[in-house]
Amino acid sequence: MVRDASGGDVVAANGKAEKKPNFFQRMILFFRQVIDELRKVVTPTRSELFKFTAVVLGFVVVMMAIVFGLDSLFTWVTTWVFGIPG
Structure with a gap:
């Protein structure tokens, strides 16, 4: 066919x-x-499951740090450019 x-x-x-x-x-x-x-799906072993979980949590922590750093940088830049109203 x-x-x-x-x-x-x-x-x-x-x-x-x-x-x-x-x-x-x-x-x-x-x-x-x-x-x-x-x-066909293969279930991971307990050690693989812990390893994969640690990798995902580590990646999330790294991404949170990058976003926090960029947010702090942009806050500082906008405060420097526009000043603090008051």
């Missing part, structure tokens, strides 16, 4: 059009494919 690039019609290799599966058949096929893909 080959998908036609122009309209997305299902066309057999010999050029004859095939009947498109109905809605319920497509849903069943979709759920079967989802289950097949979920069977």
Whole structure:
């Protein structure tokens, strides 16, 4: 079976059009494919889970520090340029 690039019609290799599966058949096929893909998922071990969690938390802390530093810099620059009203 080959998908036609122009309209997305299902066309057999010999050029004859095939009947498109109905809605319920497509849903069943979709759920079967989802289950097949979920069977391929590998659950991380406890040590991998802790390692990945530490990496994510470290990245978040670094990003927070960068945002805090830029915010402080921009606050200082705007205070220097415009002065403190009062």
